[in-house]
Amino acid sequence: MFENRLTKVLKHLRKTAKRQGITCFRIYDRDLPEFPLIIELYEDKVYVAEYRSQHGMEEEAYDEWLHASLDVIAKVLQVPADDLHLRTRQRKQNRQSQYEKMDFSKEELIVQEDGLKFKVNLSDYLDSGLFLDHRITRHMVREEAKDKKVLNLFCYTGSFSVYAAAGGAASVTSIDLSKTYLQWAEENMQLNELFDPAKHQYIHADVLQYLDELKMNTYDLVVLDPPTFSNSKRMKDILDIQRDHVEIVNKVLLATKKGGVVYFSNNLRRFVLEEESIQAGSIKNITAQTVPFDFQGKLQRHCFRIVK
Template sequence: MSTADFESFANRLRKMDKHTGKWARRQGLSCFRVYDADLPGFPLAVDRYGPYLHVAEYKRNHTQEDEEGYRLWRANVRQTLSEALQLPNGHIYFKERKPQKGKSQYEKLSGQQEEVIVEENGLKFWANLADYLDTGLFLDHRPTRQKVREQSAGKRVLNLFAYTGSFTVYAAAGGARATTTVDLSNTYLEWGQRNLELNGLSGPQHEFVRADCKSWLAEPAEGLYDIIILDPPTFSNSKAMFDVLDTQRDHPALINACLRRLAPGGHLYFSTNFRKFRLELEKLQAGYIKDITAATIPKDFRNPKIHYCWLIRHSEG
């Protein structure tokens, strides 16, 4: 790869960091996407977390097949990022993204515990830049979180496959009467509770449940919810699960189980990051289904297929 290629990469980084940074400050965001695999030869997603960078490298799209060439490329990328965005090398965290092939979504990568507090729409969250593949805050779901916040006043909200509870924080900030946060990982449930505490939103009305969501939904419902967030991983076979989760296969059963817990007039938000996903409409027991994907992709994400999202209800009313 030529010097000119790295100069183009540096120019793109500077341009987007300046442009998107101004927009982010107006929006009250300290974390946003700077670069979104915009140039051939640089299959990276570069996210700013204040004075730090989180860099996800998409190995499946890589052109560097020779190991020595790859090491040189990566060293040059790191140097370019540091110089173009004026950040020390120690503030740049690299992750490699590749198909999971059966690995659990909860796998830990390191034990550095590099945590920082980031801000989003007036709320604060703990982000871990080193220890996991993801940081604890999915930036692409920012607009959907805001939708939930705007609709939560006086409502009961269910957050399934909740990860670190960012939707729960938004719902609580929006004045939710009660929330139930369900995830299989104690680590992520504790993280979600810490996020609530960070915003001064903790209370007995916010329940955290450690459970396999698929099994939990199969149990008899103990009350209905006005808003349900269903954002399952594409695939999971964690040892703590009773069964393998495959979102393409299982989504009709998951959605229908959520509809049984959804109050009349309630909203179910279903989303997935699986690029090849196909919604099986004929199997869903819903009266109203609307693809709202375009409205839920943030301005700083140039990939329109970063996720898919639907609003599902009992009826159109």
Template sequence: VAAIRRAEENARRMGLGSVVRVRARQLSDITKPTHQTMETGLLVVNPPWGERLSTTAAAEKLYSALGQVMHSEFSGWNAAVLAAQMSHAKATGLRSHKQYKMKSGPIDIALFLFALDEANKLRQTQEKPLDDGGVSQQDLPTLSTGGEMVANRLRKNLKKLSRWREQEKVTCFRIYDADMPEYAVAIDMYQGAIHMAEYAPPKTVNEVDANRRFDDVIDAVQVVFNVSSRGDIAVKRRKKQRGLDQYERVGRRNQRLLVNELGAKLWVNLFDYLDTGLFLDHRPLRERIQREVKGKRFLNLFCYTGVASVQAGVGGARYSTSVDLSNTYLEWFRDNLAINGLSESRHQIIRDDVLNWLASGTSEYDLILLDPPTFSNSKSTASDFDVQRDHVSLIRLTMARLAGDGVLYFSNNNRRFLLAAEITEEFDVEEITKSTLGPDFTRSTHIHKCWRIVRKVSGFTWPEAAH
């Protein structure tokens, strides 16, 4: 009631008291104005976005009810509806022909436009019985032709990976990786939870078509995995990242999930960052490190959330040192150590610029993982870092920290990266990329490149055979 009075007072102050009418109504009671005939008009709605509701499912039910009112009471009009998620707009059951992204404080929202004409049919789902997963089929979307194609591919991939997953006890893996180019999405499972990421389509692709295809994929995921609410799927609309953009928060759920990998427990966050805290493509490399590290000194450079160091600890490393510049991810790493009962006294965490740290010390290590970003910059460093430009000096500095018979694993995810000839001339280098990709990444052969680097054996010649 107080809000109604304030709105009326504001209208009077603007000289619109005789034009603007303010009423308190239930959503189900809203109709077209009756004081005169209005065949056309504009309905503007700012519902709760889910931030003010208890669950995403509650928000979607509200938007569904709004769609019913828009369709039944405002035929011939246009509508503009604010929403924080695409799933909310889709829950109206009506097709939005245009979206405008904007901010409401820290929250990303969008204004969805609807033409409420005869061509914009209200989508209805028929009542169906419960399936084996306990989710009512009426809560699941009806798939378009494209959505059905994606669903079939998901089922095929799951069947193909099932034996491997069971034998290796893999619970975090990639399900789909742009298998069909027009649906350019990566879909991962983290111990039953779904994470879905799409790179922004090229400018040549129509935005409406791209959004429709993206919706088709989400619908397919809901149907295949019996997910009734879109809000339970971690959805990221990706774009090319520069510098520290990849580390910025994109959400505020603070909802972590504990997963298992190779005998280690690991924290992931599927909603709040572009990345989840666990790079699934590096699983075979982490397994190799765990297998080789027993009794050795391990160094993890650009350590991120420290997963490789945790695996080294589980594998029996003598001790480890991990270096990164991000406070956020080093704290995450600390949580990963703690949940596995690993102490910081044995697994040292250092916040520093990797190049500076390498140049300022002399300690040696038997096994080193060097996995730099493609590009980075920071207020804490004087210059930026480019892996193609800087990898020669970086590898030389790292090799200076390698014990005589030690091994360096060098990896990066720059798809255009070329290893400089100086490195292959100075060191014994073997590319091992293929062996560091699991069965779930057979379609993603360019997701990273990896080399095994050791010192060249010099000063040794075979003795001549006796005559």
């Protein structure tokens, strides 16, 4: 059953990916309840996320099931078992786990997207370093960035920053709580020969606290992609995006020039934007327009284009 499903979706998605010139895409996302896995292809390497669930199996039986599943993935994708990289995710995970190093094997490679290069790590962290679901949103930012002052909050490994710089941004400021990811963001800029300390800044800070330090009416384009929830010890406050989004977005808008654009997204499945409380000129839900072909019908995140 799993093999048939995987064969079918791979054939369909590979055609679309080839037509669009995409070499990194999601193949499978818990399509069958009996196989709670996420499978992504990064060039010729495969990332597999295993979601631990109430499977009711003895550990030995579960291990056999998992190994058999990995064998099927290797067979269908025609890759050696050594090119499969397995990560285990819990059903509920806080933001801190994203920052924690889980391994030290450093399975890194350089991949391409939209003519740009990015470093991904398939072994050491919970996520690869490149969120494939924001492929279209990144392209939008690139198209709008020319001669703009850009701010990338919760920047992670800086993929939005690279796109903005590649689009001719006058400056890009990237802010994140993790020094590791900020360094990674700088490496991604260097890979694309866009690294320029005179134009682009990397700030290590708790974004929630740093919002109060932003100068008013400064930025033309802002990327705001916060976690849904965070109780990281390194943050002063606990973040709950449903509870806190109005305050966060309004503070970001204060730092945005009139007519400037904020791309705001989050992964809370039941998120409701409190539009009437947000001090914006216009708000457009662009979730549907930003869902890539390999996430159709599966993407839980929301995305909004907010104009001051």
